Amino acid sequence: MIDRLRRINPLTALAAVVLLITLTYVVPAPWGPLVALTVALLAAAMTGVARRVVIIAAAVAVPTWFFLVVMNALVAPQGATVNAGGIPIATGAFLPAAWISLRLGAAIAALGWVVMTTSPQRLVRALAQRGFPAWSQYLLAASLAAVPEARRRAREVLDAQRCRGLAVGGGPVARLRATLPLAGPLMVSLVADAERRALALDARAFDARGARTSLIDVADPNEERLLRALMWGLSITLLVWGLVQ
């Protein structure tokens, strides 16, 4: 089962993510987001990326919860309040903030799992095999690759500037000082990379007519196709149900 999940067709992983995100936002909290989060974490654990998925989901959800609580319970309290040392606190703000954060965390966990486990290159080839247009293949793959690419570039820029004597740790002032020498080349590199990729594609007959073929056969067994159809069907049903509700 674990091995199978690691070799899952990227299109199945995409369908699963769409279903989990739909579940998160359409089915009322806490059950919808809880189920989605559980499934995403289970899949992440089975594919060996649980720790990283938990970190990024928590890194988004916890500050969001904190921000919402501060805004709705302390800064602009609405509804019933309790007095804590002379400060009115709206107790009713805690639970909605928790549900919003839970939804966000579940969606990030699902997306994080697919980004960390799906090779953009396999995705492109899976899309090519299913006859998707070339531009859509590249768009999806570039989106998936954007974060790791930016991290790689950032590492290169960081290395180059540290070699010139730039210390990147220390207090807030030191960190602020280090921002420009790091952010400047990073931004320029990312823009240059995007232009370079476009040129590289142009030089490799990306504008040729006809459906792309593929060197690698990305396995797409019948049971996965069936599962995908079920997941897409369920996502659409949930969306329609959500709209009607």
Place this chain on the structure above:
Amino acid sequence: MIPVLRADLSIVAYGDRTALRDIRLEISPGEIVGITGPVGAGKTTLALACAGLLGHAIPARIEGKIQHASLAPPLAGYVFDDPLAQFTGLGGTVEEEVAVGPENLAVPREAIRARVDRALAAADATHLAARPPDELSGGERQRVALACALALEAPLLVLDEPTAQLDPDATQRFGERLRVLAEHGTGVVLVSQDLDLLRALATRVLVLADGTARVSGHPAAVLEASEHADAVTTDTARSTPLFEARQLVAAYADRVVLDSLTLDVADGSAMAILGENGAGKTTLARVIMGLVPVREGSIIVGGRPLDGLPVHRRARHVGLVFQDPARQLFARTVLEEVAFGSRVLGAPARQAYDKAREALEAVDLTELEGVNPGDLAPQTQRLVAIAAAMASEPPVLILDEPTAGQDDEGKRRIAAAIVRQRKRGCAMVITHDLPFARRVCDHAVLLSNGRAASRVIRSAGHS
């Protein structure tokens, strides 16, 4: 015989800047046309135009006509001067990346496999097939870039500095394979600063300057006799070792890259670090800077071990100029960029700018001090990066492939910078450019399998 390319270009311009003017070029099947000229002459623009890439991904105004023998893609296989630019990111392994072109052309799977194998073999890169493109060395990337272009099997092949990062053996094999391709009818445009390569391969050479064709004809008639520049000698070399590496072991995961490497460089000397592509030359530089951890061994500069020092503190002792200087340039002006290292190392502003001006003078770039480094050609950016490293006055300066793509003037400026460095400490030059190494270095080590396999000592100017 129908030409594979016929170009009649009145003007090619980027915005208001005219890059090429009045160029006429016709290439027959089997012909290898060399293009050379100084930095900024328009060589890359002409190469891009020949490949039909201008006006698509690169906006440019073209007045004139370019006709290819092929009416549908692929019009030409193209090798970029920066091998990284070749990679689309659609291949997780080298063979998948090479396959991208044939996949786009809707070639059936079995035929793609055959094309990929042929291209990898022709580019001397079969052994790299299963490696991720991101993990290749500069020279390995260049081989794969060539394979990517070959896999298109276009009637025209346009190569922009295809050997700038190849080791001498690989360059020779590249030449042999290019001849075979030409014999089979492929037309080739070969842009290079390597006049020996053009003499050996080209059937015709076009010399560009300021965007126009200055001379065109047979290489023997067009290219002057090979310049064997005099060695840039100094009497600075002393017997005291300034830099010492002792029994260095470094690895990427399970792959050992440096294996008990021992090396020392005397104060006042310059050492060339030579070796095949993938031999570990750049890794050595990264290990010295602390970017790659040392598993065993020690690095000593001026008698002081650097072990345990963080990267930014090593910058006081060692300056490193990367292969791709664009990773570090951020300032608004060249002067600010060059002064940056001294400033972060604690020099007062005035002193840092004085040092920066001195360093710029050493590489003859004083007139560019107010220019934005982002607006400069990559070769000039590299000179700025060298000046920036020198301005911090580190006792040890490491230059990684400093002459790649440089014209004679650029090489002269780099040689002058190395002479200046030798007066203050020592230099290590990672290069495949043997004539340049002979010219500026008094020692050389050949890295092989992560070890300094041999050591060559030369008398001034002659290896």
